[in-house]
Amino acid sequence: MTLKNKFLIPLxxxxxxxxxxxxxxxxxxxxIPSPLVNKPAPAFELPTLNDDKLFxxxxxxxxVWLLNVWATWCVSCRQExxxxxxxxxxxxxxxxxxxxxxxxxxxxxLNQLPADQKLQLARQRSQLFLNQLxxxxxxxxxxxxxxxxxxxxxYGVPETYVIDQxxxxxxxxxxxxxxxxxxxxxxxxxxxxxxx
Amino acid sequence: xxxxxxAFVFILIFANTLYAREAQPYAEDPVVEARLLVLADELRCxxxxxxxxxxxxxxxxxxxxxxxxxLIRQGKTDAQIKFFLVERYGDFVLYRPEVKPITWILWFGPxxxxxxxxxxxxxxxxxxSDALLQHQQAKIEPLENSITPKD
Numbered sequence: 001m002t003l004k005n006k007f008l009i010p011l012x013x014x015x016x017x018x019x020x021x022x023x024x025x026x027x028x029x030x031x032i033p034s035p036l037v038n039k040p041a042p043a044f045e046l047p048t049l050n051d052d053k054l055f056x057x058x059x060x061x062x063x064v065w066l067l068n069v070w071a072t073w074c075v076s077c078r079q080e081x082x083x084x085x086x087x088x089x090x091x092x093x094x095x096x097x098x099x100x101x102x103x104x105x106x107x108x109x110l111n112q113l114p115a116d117q118k119l120q121l122a123r124q125r126s127q128l129f130l131n132q133l134x135x136x137x138x139x140x141x142x143x144x145x146x147x148x149x150x151x152x153x154x155y156g157v158p159e160t161y162v163i164d165q166x167x168x169x170x171x172x173x174x175x176x177x178x179x180x181x182x183x184x185x186x187x188x189x190x191x192x193x194x195x196x
Numbered sequence: 197x198x199x200x201x202x203a204f205v206f207i208l209i210f211a212n213t214l215y216a217r218e219a220q221p222y223a224e225d226p227v228v229e230a231r232l233l234v235l236a237d238e239l240r241c242x243x244x245x246x247x248x249x250x251x252x253x254x255x256x257x258x259x260x261x262x263x264x265x266x267l268i269r270q271g272k273t274d275a276q277i278k279f280f281l282v283e284r285y286g287d288f289v290l291y292r293p294e295v296k297p298i299t300w301i302l303w304f305g306p307x308x309x310x311x312x313x314x315x316x317x318x319x320x321x322x323x324x325s326d327a328l329l330q331h332q333q334a335k336i337e338p339l340e341n342s343i344t345p346k347d
Contacts, residue, residue: 029245035286105255146259153284155242155256 034153034172041067041163042151046141049099049123049130055141057167064193065094066186067161068137068177069149071102072129074157080176084136087182093190097140099126100149100157119144162186164193228268235274236261239281240289248291 036042045054057067068084070077088095102122103110110118122142130137143149152161155174162171171189173181236250243254249261260281267277281289293299 032242032286032288035283101255105258146256147263150259150263150284153286155285 030156031174032155034169036153036169037172039169041161041167041169042148044141044143044148044151046098046143046148047119049097049126049137049140049142055096055139057163060094060096060163061167062165063094064162064164064190065096065138067096067098067152067163069098069100069152069154069157069159070140071100071157072125073102073104074100076176077158078133080158080178081133081136083177083179083182085134086179087177087186088136091187091190094138095136097137098148098152099140099142100154101144101146102126102142103144115144162189162193165196225269228265231268231274232261232265235264235268235277238291239264239278240291242285242289249289 041057043057045056047053048055084095087093099122102125103118105111110121113121119142122144126140126142130140141148146154152159153172158176160173160177161169164170170193171185173185177186233250237248239249239260241247241249241252241254241257241260243256244252247254247257249257249264263280264277267280272280278290287293287299293302295303
């Protein structure tokens with residue numbers, strides 16, 4: 001490098017640094033890319049909100065559907081609820097709910113109840129929530145101990161998964177579903193998946 | 197009367213000890229717990245991202261510790277347990293990510309930077325000594341010329 005433009009070196013370094021910082025500032029550290037995208041959705045069998053008949057993701061083979069992780073104690077879920085309802089009303093897309101740890105560990109007294117009573121209680125609470133705010137779900141399964149949640153890599157409720165006809169997870173979103181996300185990401189992806 | 201009061205106070209003071217029990221062991225299986233601690237120290241909690249799975253009090257950390265405990269009891273190796281978590285939560289859960297093409301820059305980047313820094317320092321020093329030499333040469337030459345005897 002000639003002596004003439006030597007003064008540019010710190011300037012260039014500065015802009016590289018600014019670039020990195022800008023990138024860091026605009027990324028949400030809570031959004032961790034899921035390794036499950038483009039992998040088969042983990043299998044499970046869980047009782048639903050309405051009855052003890054077990055639901056398994058293989059029941060929905062051949063369909064494009066959403067799996068939405070929710071709970072009545074989850075504040076962001078309330079925020080996303082009307083968005084989900086609008087989505088299901090405007091587009092024929094089945095949304096399956098996964099009720100994640102409805103009875104929380106800090107509810108110590110309730111946790112001493114036998115499992116079937118806990119399940120009944122969780123169902124009552126969830127049903128009440130859906131009666132009050134509307135029900136976007138075709139069905140909702142009860143993941144009482146959060147084990148299925150771990151299989152799906154759930155770390156912050158609400159979370160939403162797009163699963164295709166072959167039962168492969170095609171997209172994962174952490175946090176409440178927003179109208180922008182639906183328009184910009186979900187609908188184009190769903191249309192593309194439904195064509196195949 | 198004094199005696200009765202004395203006895204009463206005595207009873208009051210030691211009444212607590214009636215409820216005292218021997219300290220419960222922290223976990224049912226200390227061997228499992230010891231392995232869990234070592235493992236969980238290497239794993240990141242996804243909720244409080246700057247805490248390890250061992251130290252986090254987040255609910256998810258609690259659940260994941262339970263899962264890891266189960267895997268230990270099933271006789272899984274450390275590598276298998278780590279793989280279980282990476283499969284679901286990604287490389288992010290590992291404090292020491294695996295060495296593979298995508299993490300090369302992370303592992304070797306600092307050394308590369310060091311190499312570049314040493315190389316440029318060396319280049320700079322060479323250039324400087326060259327310049328110094330030339331500078332001195334320029335100063336010495338006229339002197340040398342003046343010293344050389346005139347024929």
